[in-house]
Amino acid sequence: MTRLWLDNITRALLRSGTLAGYIERLSVTGLTSNPTILERAIDAGGDYDASIRVLVEAGFSGEALLFELALEDLSEAADLFRPAFDASGGDDGWVSLEVSPRIAGDAAQTAAEAIRLHAQAGKHNLFMKIPGTAEGVRAVEEVIFRGVPVNVTLLFTPEHYLAAALAYLRGLERRLAAGLDPEVESVASVFVSRWDAAVKDSVAPELHNRLGITVAKAIYQEHVALLASERWRKLAAAGARPQRLLWASLGTKDPAAPDTLYVDALATHDTICTLPEQTLQAFADHGEAIGTLPKEDSDARAVRELHRLEGVDVTELGTRLQRDGLAAFAASWEKLLSSVEGKREARASA
Secondary structure, three states, X not given: OOEEEEEOXXXXXXXXXXXXXXXXXXXXXXXXXXXXXXXHHHHOOOOOHHHHHHHHHOOOOHHHXXXXXXXXXXXXXXXXXXXXXXXOOOOOOEEEEEOOHHHOOOHHHHHHHHHHHHHHHOOOOXXXXXXXXXXXXXXXXXXXHOOOOEEEEEEOOHHHHHHHHHHHHHHHHHHHHOOOOOOOOEEEEEEOHHHHHHHOOOOOHHHOOOHHHHHXXXXXXXXXXXXXXXXXXXXHHOOOOOOEEEEEOOOOOOOOOOOOHHHHHHOEOOEEEEEOHHHHHHHHXXXXXXXXXXXXXXXXXXXXXXXXXXXXXXXXXXXXXXXXXXHHHHHHHHHHHHHHHHHXXXXXXX
């Protein structure tokens, strides 16, 4: 059975009992978030004003205030998911907190901040989210070595995935060499639907909404091959757990396509799907997951070749999608900082 996680968090979602209802009725076993989701949640209304007032009076400002707000929500969510975490032995029940996009270009600072924030949160079932850029994967290795669980985000291509997976392996190997327990959890978050939105206007109609699933299948095949490698088997024998694939960006952006297109195609027992609320509800109502993914897929290779003939360079496009994704998160972060700072200043003046 595939794992279903919710790709959203708001204070209203928590306080209204909606998230608890998703856990009970729709078998939701985890949660992801990002700066854009946080920005929309805090900007949506006055749900956070009381907390902002208390934090301002306590002397918080800027990013410190933002992280306090985020951790209030994520700590509450982590407690809701703790039974799933305990029952599954750590496979389920996770929530995620993103490191500041401002330091994404500095591996050492990203690693240090991830370690600090995880300790501050004090939640065993909290992933620190780190982007799968060149600097990000350097940070991933260090954070894993230090024993902090990581959600590697903004992965698009098989090359992105392998860089993240190998960073995870290096971190575990360093732990083993140092006599430390190699059981440190990680997921690799692969973004899917953004591929199809990016090529919709440049490929033939018969290729619409096919590239994202095709690239995801190629990544799955790399994942299977890595877990069959001697290098991984040595780590597994020592007690390490595999870094799992988490399919993200699964909301269908094309109104002409099925609303459960991506989750139906990719949901399988050994992966995780994180879904926006609308997609989660649609999947619960009429989703039809395939159940397994092929280790080899000639049709997927053919689709990639057809895109190449249409002028789509998957490696180049994946690099751009990752760069654009990081820029979008950074823009949301700056907008959120500005909004919260405005509220802080208004409170200070009052």
